[in-house]
Amino acid sequence: MSNPAKIYRKTVIERRRLYIDYSCWLEDTEQLTTFQATVVPYTADAPLTVSAAYTDAAQKKLAMFVGAGQANTDYTIQMVTQTDSGQVKRDDIGIRVTP
Numbered sequence: 001m002s003n004p005a006k007i008y009r010k011t012v013i014e015r016r017r018l019y020i021d022y023s024c025w026l027e028d029t030e031q032l033t034t035f036q037a038t039v040v041p042y043t044a045d046a047p048l049t050v051s052a053a054y055t056d057a058a059q060k061k062l063a064m065f066v067g068a069g070q071a072n073t074d075y076t077i078q079m080v081t082q083t084d085s086g087q088v089k090r091d092d093i094g095i096r097v098t099p
Contacts, residue, residue: 004076007094008066012046015067020091022081023060030085031059038078046070048095050077069097 010016022032037050048069055063062081069075077093 004092004094007074007096009096009098010066010069011098012069012071015065018064018066018093019055020062020064020079020093021060022062022089023058025089026060026083026087027085030083030087032062032081033059033084035062035079035081037064038080040076040078041073043070043073048073048075048077048097052079066095069095071097071099073097 008016008018032054035052037052039048039050046068049067050064052062052064055061064077066077075095075097077095079091079093081089
């Protein structure tokens with residue numbers, strides 16, 4: 001597991017919104033075509049939940065809602081995106097869940 005460049009904090013009860021803007025990485029006409037979020041570690045008793053969606057018509061930005069999780073646990077969200085030009089990018093986002 002890699003070390004995320006940025007770690008966000010949330011409490012167990014919070015559902016937090018995070019934005020990822022890929023526009024500086026993409027060519028002007030390039031769009032994101034798919035995305036997948038994998039959470040590490042998996043905590044069966046209280047899993048961290050992630051849902052994501054495009055936030056713009058150009059499909060260059062994503063919004064994620066991160067909720068639940070086990071208290072006193074550090075998670076990594078491994079976000080893998082693909083573009084219509086065949087590029088693949090992985091970003092690791094850290095989430096620290098507090099009580």
